Amino acid sequence: MNTEKSSADEVAIGGWLILVLIGLIVSPIRIGITLFRDFVPLFDSISLFDAYPTLKTMIYVETFANAAFAIFALFLLVLMISKDYRFPKLMIIFYVANLVFVIGDAAYVSQSPEIKQFVEIGDSTKEIARAVIGTVIWVPYMLMSTRVERTFVKK
Numbered sequence: 001m002n003t004e005k006s007s008a009d010e011v012a013i014g015g016w017l018i019l020v021l022i023g024l025i026v027s028p029i030r031i032g033i034t035l036f037r038d039f040v041p042l043f044d045s046i047s048l049f050d051a052y053p054t055l056k057t058m059i060y061v062e063t064f065a066n067a068a069f070a071i072f073a074l075f076l077l078v079l080m081i082s083k084d085y086r087f088p089k090l091m092i093i094f095y096v097a098n099l100v101f102v103i104g105d106a107a108y109v110s111q112s113p114e115i116k117q118f119v120e121i122g123d124s125t126k127e128i129a130r131a132v133i134g135t136v137i138w139v140p141y142m143l144m145s146t147r148v149e150r151t152f153v154k155k
Helices: 007-011 017-044 046-051 053-081 087-111 121-144 146-151
Strands: none
Touching: 017 053, 017 146, 053 087, 087 121
């Protein structure tokens, strides 16, 4: 009985990596929907920005950061599909940066009474929980998984 896997099986994107792949496909779509549904309409609210200058700054920062995360996710998707050896480290950076941003954003909002009135507490809690769970699950997986090690090898 042959228990050795072929080299094609060893480098295939499969197993739990399929969930990472799906996440990288869904993330830019979800971010894009959020940007166009929640943020773009606010740019037409000049009077809102005049009345709440801190809100204007937050909207611009969040729009830029979300666009950057969407672009980063697309870049990671390309790296993953091409099985680039840099993928696991950059994916870890993606998860940790997202966690730091989400927590920082929630902290900033909670300290600004001007902004707090426009944001629901449940939204921040849900985003923090999503970022924490993703980071706690996928960072160790990227560091310790044999499949990740075999799939993303330096050529």
